[in-house]
Amino acid sequence: MPKDKGPSGRQAKVRVKTANKRSVSSARWLERQLNDPYVAEARRRGLRSRAAFKLIELDDKYKLLRKGARVLDLGAAPGGWSQVAAERVGPGGRVLAVDILPMDALPGVTVMQQDFMADEAPAKIRAALDGPADLVLSDMAAPTIGHSRTDHLRIMALAETAYQFAAEVLAPGGAFLCKLFQGGATKDLLDLLKRDFETVRHVKPPASRADSAEIYVIATGFRGGNSA
Template identity: 65%
Template sequence: MAKTPPGSRGMTTRLKTAEGRSTASQRWLTRQLNDPYVKAAKERGLRSRAAFKLLEMDEKLHLLKPGMRVVDLGAAPGGWTQVAVQAVGPRGQVVAIDILPMDPVAGATVLQGDFQEEEAEARVIAAMGGRADLVLSDMAPNTTGHTSTDHLRIMGLAEIALDFAQRVLAPGGAFAAKVLQGGTEAEMLAVLKRDFVSVKHVKPPASRKDSAEMYVVGVGFRGALAL
């Protein structure tokens, strides 16, 4: 599978009808119709354009390897799970969990539940059969349009994902989570630098240019909390 879809060519596709749609809805639909990543995802059987974000990060940082144990937090609709399954192969283990229902992904264990709950954490660990080599989080809250509020909300999700990763990662493992540009909160960054050998911020090409999203990646987990 190619990592990045080719650039779009040809004329812009326009909506056949805008009747009954708000201006914002029309803009969103037009962007979707002309987004090469959306088109490539459909062509390749991927559940979301977000799958290319993980593919591009992996191409740069080599996060995914055959035989790895991977946890995908807030996994629905499953685009990242699909990428992880293909990368780790039959010797690997991928566990996807989301509070929302998610269709099965061949080669992965799909769990429904809140990963913050103790019971869900135990289910994830049992499904993996041991500690994880990589914890992924592409979670994002519904945006409000208020920059400061949205930043706090997405950082809150990243922090609880990191807390989970600290509990389930094996020494040497990695963590990747979505954040917003504007700076990772100082406290979280300090924890990442303390617990991981290397910490980087990455904005993959599949992240839209007008989006403030980026990803924080920690590699080389220094230790693990007792299960």
């Protein structure tokens, strides 16, 4: 997939009315989708989701994906990140997509429907990965309840668990990319990442909606080493 800064150009704004029992919130969501240039561009290119552009933008800047790499994608459904990863690592690479939700097959991607938080998950994922990972992606997000502190604690619990597993399977020099919400990484997680990686950054790619609280932590240059 070529480098791309995302969609360009203008499109006519679509207004959505609250008709046919459609709530105000659902009308706003639909209007945002219809007027989002990333949504339109993802559809035009046959990408699984607008989130694909987040990984495209981050990879273009930080060079996370390389030909022949082994990639683990946690929280992969509907597959936007896995789709980008598979195209960029090429046929010599390997992409394992894991999600609690079902996900349609993708060329060059091994799909596993699995609750990452289940006790049996680590062993199953490690076996399917079949070797050390060069990059672990986590776009997992816990269901939100609208209480900012609780929502932050839930996403941080997922992020910390994702990193605990990543530390077990990453190859030397590997990278970890994980979604967080406002506040970024907690001190405990940040201390671990700074200990285990050469470089740690908080970033918000242009494809992230301006009103979204999401942010990503990118840790590169893993100092450990595992044979998975």
